[in-house]
Amino acid sequence: MRQHALAAATALSMTFGYATAQSATPLTPELENTVEALIETSLNDTVGLQFVEDLTTEVGPRLAGSEQEQRARDWSVRELADLGFQNIRVETFTIPFWSRIEDDVAITAPVPQEVVATALGGSAPTVEGGVEADVIRFENLRELAAADAATVAGKIVFIDEGMTRTMTGAGYGMAVRKRSQCAIVASEKGALACLIRSVGTQPHRMPHTGIMAREGAEGALAAAALSGPDAAQLPRLLDRGPVKASVNIQTDTRPNAPSGNVIAEIPGTDLADEIVLISCHLDSWDLSPGALDDAAGCGIVVGAAKQIMALGQSPRRTIRVVLYGAEEVGLFGADAYARRHSENLTNHVLAAESEFGAGPIWQFQTNFGDAALHYARAIQTMLMPIGVVPGNNEARGGPDVGVLRRSGVPVVTPAQNGLDYFDYHHTPDDTFDKIEPEEFNQNVAV
Amino acid sequence: MRQHALAAATALSMTFGYATAQSATPLTPELENTVEALIETSLNDTVGLQFVEDLTTEVGPRLAGSEQEQRARDWSVRELADLGFQNIRVETFTIPFWSRIEDDVAITAPVPQEVVATALGGSAPTVEGGVEADVIRFENLRELAAADAATVAGKIVFIDEGMTRTMTGAGYGMAVRKRSQCAIVASEKGALACLIRSVGTQPHRMPHTGIMAREGAEGALAAAALSGPDAAQLPRLLDRGPVKASVNIQTDTRPNAPSGNVIAEIPGTDLADEIVLISCHLDSWDLSPGALDDAAGCGIVVGAAKQIMALGQSPRRTIRVVLYGAEEVGLFGADAYARRHSENLTNHVLAAESEFGAGPIWQFQTNFGDAALHYARAIQTMLMPIGVVPGNNEARGGPDVGVLRRSGVPVVTPAQNGLDYFDYHHTPDDTFDKIEPEEFNQNVAV
Numbered sequence: 001m002r003q004h005a006l007a008a009a010t011a012l013s014m015t016f017g018y019a020t021a022q023s024a025t026p027l028t029p030e031l032e033n034t035v036e037a038l039i040e041t042s043l044n045d046t047v048g049l050q051f052v053e054d055l056t057t058e059v060g061p062r063l064a065g066s067e068q069e070q071r072a073r074d075w076s077v078r079e080l081a082d083l084g085f086q087n088i089r090v091e092t093f094t095i096p097f098w099s100r101i102e103d104d105v106a107i108t109a110p111v112p113q114e115v116v117a118t119a120l121g122g123s124a125p126t127v128e129g130g131v132e133a134d135v136i137r138f139e140n141l142r143e144l145a146a147a148d149a150a151t152v153a154g155k156i157v158f159i160d161e162g163m164t165r166t167m168t169g170a171g172y173g174m175a176v177r178k179r180s181q182c183a184i185v186a187s188e189k190g191a192l193a194c195l196i197r198s199v200g201t202q203p204h205r206m207p208h209t210g211i212m213a214r215e216g217a218e219g220a221l222a223a224a225a226l227s228g229p230d231a232a233q234l235p236r237l238l239d240r241g242p243v244k245a246s247v248n249i250q251t252d253t254r255p256n257a258p259s260g261n262v263i264a265e266i267p268g269t270d271l272a273d274e275i276v277l278i279s280c281h282l283d284s285w286d287l288s289p290g291a292l293d294d295a296a297g298c299g300i301v302v303g304a305a306k307q308i309m310a311l312g313q314s315p316r317r318t319i320r321v322v323l324y325g326a327e328e329v330g331l332f333g334a335d336a337y338a339r340r341h342s343e344n345l346t347n348h349v350l351a352a353e354s355e356f357g358a359g360p361i362w363q364f365q366t367n368f369g370d371a372a373l374h375y376a377r378a379i380q381t382m383l384m385p386i387g388v389v390p391g392n393n394e395a396r397g398g399p400d401v402g403v404l405r406r407s408g409v410p411v412v413t414p415a416q417n418g419l420d421y422f423d424y425h426h427t428p429d430d431t432f433d434k435i436e437p438e439e440f441n442q443n444v445a446v
Numbered sequence: 447m448r449q450h451a452l453a454a455a456t457a458l459s460m461t462f463g464y465a466t467a468q469s470a471t472p473l474t475p476e477l478e479n480t481v482e483a484l485i486e487t488s489l490n491d492t493v494g495l496q497f498v499e500d501l502t503t504e505v506g507p508r509l510a511g512s513e514q515e516q517r518a519r520d521w522s523v524r525e526l527a528d529l530g531f532q533n534i535r536v537e538t539f540t541i542p543f544w545s546r547i548e549d550d551v552a553i554t555a556p557v558p559q560e561v562v563a564t565a566l567g568g569s570a571p572t573v574e575g576g577v578e579a580d581v582i583r584f585e586n587l588r589e590l591a592a593a594d595a596a597t598v599a600g601k602i603v604f605i606d607e608g609m610t611r612t613m614t615g616a617g618y619g620m621a622v623r624k625r626s627q628c629a630i631v632a633s634e635k636g637a638l639a640c641l642i643r644s645v646g647t648q649p650h651r652m653p654h655t656g657i658m659a660r661e662g663a664e665g666a667l668a669a670a671a672l673s674g675p676d677a678a679q680l681p682r683l684l685d686r687g688p689v690k691a692s693v694n695i696q697t698d699t700r701p702n703a704p705s706g707n708v709i710a711e712i713p714g715t716d717l718a719d720e721i722v723l724i725s726c727h728l729d730s731w732d733l734s735p736g737a738l739d740d741a742a743g744c745g746i747v748v749g750a751a752k753q754i755m756a757l758g759q760s761p762r763r764t765i766r767v768v769l770y771g772a773e774e775v776g777l778f779g780a781d782a783y784a785r786r787h788s789e790n791l792t793n794h795v796l797a798a799e800s801e802f803g804a805g806p807i808w809q810f811q812t813n814f815g816d817a818a819l820h821y822a823r824a825i826q827t828m829l830m831p832i833g834v835v836p837g838n839n840e841a842r843g844g845p846d847v848g849v850l851r852r853s854g855v856p857v858v859t860p861a862q863n864g865l866d867y868f869d870y871h872h873t874p875d876d877t878f879d880k881i882e883p884e885e886f887n888q889n890v891a892v
Contacts, residue, residue: 057682060559071557111517113506113735116874204650205734205874229877233735236503236878288651289559289679428562428651431675432682 025378035382038307042445043386048303049440051079052296056289056432064283064326065097065257072282076262076298076323083306085264085321093336095326096217097257098122099286102250105195105224107237108132109244116227117195118207118287119249120179121329122214126222130248131156131192137238141178145185153190156245157182158226158234165201169356169418175199180213183221193247194223197231202423205229209285210426211329217253224249259283259325261333266309268318277320277351277409278305279400281327288430292421296435296443297354298323303444317349324400327355334400338407348409353398357425358440359417365391367411379412386442391415414446471824481828484753488891489832494749495886497525498742502735502878510729510772511543511703518728522708522744522769529752531710531767539782541772542663543703544568545732548696551641551670553683554578555690562673563641564653564733565695566625567775568660572668576694577602577638583684587624591631599636602691603628604643604672604680611647615802615864621645626659629667639693640669643677645868651675652873655731657775663699670695705729705771707779712755714764723766723797723855724751725846727773734876738867742881742889743800744769749890763795770846773801780846784853794855799844803871804886805863811837813857825858832888837861860892 027035055072062072073090080088103119106112133156138144140161144152159178164171182194198208205227212219224247226234237243262282268274280297284290305321324333338345364383366376373393380390396402397411405411424430473481501518508518519536526534549565552558579602584590586607590598605624610617628640644654651673658665670693672680683689708728714720726743730736751767770779784791810829812822819839826836842848843857851857870876 053682057679058557058686060557068557111504111506111514203879204652205877206650229875229879232879233503233877236499240504429675431651431679433649433675433678 024374025381026374027378032382034311038311039386039445041310042304042307043441045303045307045441045444047083047306048299048444049435049437051302052291052299052435053432054079055295055298056291060289061286062282062284062290063099063286064329064332065095065259066099069259069283069325073260073262073325076282080262080264080302083302084309085305086267087265088263090260090262091336091340092258092260093332094256095259095329095332097254098217098329099252100249101252102248103224104130104248105226106246107243108246110237110241115230116205116207117224117230118209119251120223120225121209121211121285122217122219123212123223123249123251124183124218124221125251126193126247126249130246132244132246133192135234135238135243135245137235141181141185144182147189149189152186155191156193156195156247157186157191158195160197160231160235162197163199163201163422165419165422167362167417167419168415169421172199172422176210179210179225183212183219183223187220191221194221195245195247196223196225198225198227200422200425200427202427202429203228204429206427206429208426209287216255222247222249259332261325261337262323264321266305266315266319269314269316271316272318273347274317275320275348276317277322277348277401277404279322279324279351279353280355281325281333281400282323283326283328285328285426287426287428289432290430291432292357292430292434293425294327294355296358296440300354300358300440300443307444327400331399334403338403345404345407345409348404350412351397351401351404351409352412352414353401354414354443355398355400356416356418357421358435358443359419359421360439360442361388361414361446362417363391363415364388364446365395365413365415366393367395367397367405368393369410372410383446386445388446414443416443470820471827472820473824478828480757484757485832485891487756488750488753489887491749491753491887491890493529493752494745494890495881495883497748498737498745498881499878500525501741501744502737506735507732508728508730508736509545509732510775510778511541511705512545515705515729515771519706519708519771522728526708526710526748529748530755531751532713533711534709536706536708537782537786538704538706539778540702541705541775541778543700544663544775545698546695547698548694549670550576550694551672552692553689554692556683556687561676562651562653563670563676564655565697566669566671567655567657567731568663568665569658569669569695569697570629570664570667571697572639572693572695576692578690578692579638581680581684581689581691583681587627587631590628593635595635598632601637602639602641602693603632603637604641606643606677606681608643609645609647609868611865611868613808613863613865614861615867618645618868622656625656625671629658629665629669633666637667640667641691641693642669642671644671644673646871646873648869648873648875649674650875652875654872655733656872662701668693668695705778707771707783708769710767712751712761712765715760715762717762718764719793720763721766721794722763723768723794723847723850725768725770725797725799726801727771727779727846728769729772729774731774731872733872733874735878736876737878738803738876738880739871740773740801742804742886746800746804746886746889753890773846777845780849784849791850791853791855794850796858797843797847797850797855798858798860799847800860800889801844801846802862802864803867804881804889805865805867806885806888807834807860807892808863809837809861810834810892811841811859811861812839813841813843813851814839815856818856829892832891834892860889862889
């Protein structure tokens, strides 16, 4: 494999002028051999994907704060013990709990038609039996914000903004604003409910849930996302005249529900106090078993840690695997971790999260201090043979490790190709069959 | 366009030895010019696709025997009159009516998981509140038929047979047997309900409904189809131990509900008694607006007929457009037509149906008497420039014209590329956005 690494590095260097293996590397030849062996065996890993299959089959959906999330924690603790991890524990915390009981949306006039829709996480309930009103369409959140309240009051707002498909997921941040804010803005203008075109890129009749801005468990108004084809039907109807819709959302909320972070370690040796944290989140939305979001991430980090364990030599630093709880509903697990470990975050020498599906990693970004940049280059060089191009030093590190990065912990982002990630993310279609084993194992290797 | 036709025909002749434009053609140069002009304008047709958009938007789903199907007939009569068709009428008949009220399937043990499923058309209801029992899996219908009744009695049967993706749709006939027969065979062995892997090729969490064998409105047992990903989850669970499922299906049935065929004509001149019948079916399943199945077929034949009307010269023979009712639930419209017109079927000189979506037509088959084979070759030659290869003389003509073919009426099959047809067919995902306008218009032209 060394041959390939050098060839790829040289080619890349010639093309883009990156620093490559020709530069001085801080890695000893022995360490390089170990890394290459790890990559080789990880490409044929079986533990990681099995973890995903087992979690999505034996537990299924894992809504934050639910019994199923509790079951996922219990299951993970057993599984991680079976795999030989040490210092396994659950660090618990509580969250405001929200779940859907009922979320029916329908077009009632000019002709009755069913609509495939899903309540957004944190949706307020409607009155019992639902509301029915004229639909008013806006191109985007900005247009709604600019609208005269008199034209909106008493109506059901519909924001029809789409999302751009990108490899990096850059379209999500923009598209998610309407999900986050629609209920707030619509409520201020006296609307009865808010409907949005699903955040996501899938052309199928799959609605996309996800959290909205809220206080406690509940947002400002009842809100739901229509599937793409249903969102496309609405303007066709509106072109022909007034359209009435009904929205009936009933929810179950509680101020305090249990959640927790599951933690397991491979203890280090001479530098055992220094922590290399690799992570994912264990909770999922309720519509699917959350295979890509984020059982895959958990399988990838567990598989990778197990590969290191299988080397038969202990790492110098402690490798800590964290399966965060309650990510989807507001990064509660990440916050709880940062609070609980605030005294020793400086001991965290590296943090990473796998939280963008299981597509192949195409770029490896770092966020290191200047003194460690030669390590960034060394890592990037060693990853080139498996299709990973070097990235910049502005890695954000994934949602759950953002709080660590902001506290000064060095992070890396193994950037997955997410071109089709938002075809599945937060929809009923996020199922185990969507994972490509070969791509998954490239993630384990990285 | 003549140049292209000749070049394509010559190339094809050299390759496959087909008779081509070099052979004597029964078409006069004037007629060839007319055909070429028709093809040209049809490739830019706007009427056909607008018909599909309007029908799927303004009417929506059109379950056979329902109020919505009635609304579709009323709507079509108005629309066809607006387009200038003549002799517009509805030939009514009655059918046994079935519709779903409730169709919930869930895994209840070892862990509760929701299942995306849909009752098959004609499913018997379960007892109020549903049934719950162990699931027993069979690879296919044959394996179920061979099973010892003692192992099946009291259980919920699951047939896990897949479907092969083909351009011609050839996989459907095989796969549909389990949908048709599961309830009968499972019922004979004392099962409580029958579940099948959805007939279809889609990898999404979309269940596929469709009619099952039945007497009157109802089949032998409660029966439902699981989406592909849900069907894949079940064996993973069964590999780990016993699995219990619940099935709750409630239905609305009536022995006689109204349906009808909508008929419109372009009257012929000197041979007005001779009928060229082009057709589709107006009903759809209830899960979607039935854009591909078969609003598209109706738009294609209406668009094509309107193109002929727009020539400004009346055809010698009467062109009859038939929008059949109640196809999905047992070809009731086709049977009613054949019965009502049994006295003058010999006047039908040609029949065709568009009933396989809106993919590009790649082959043109005929079923003509020997004396008319030179017409088949002439038609095929003229269609080659728009990507249609000549087919054999064993056309079946589409489901609704099968009864005419069996009565001796010559038929043609403009064979569409259906490689992705069964990704949408009979699922909630059969929506207007799935139609490619350019491919649709090639259908109008053919």
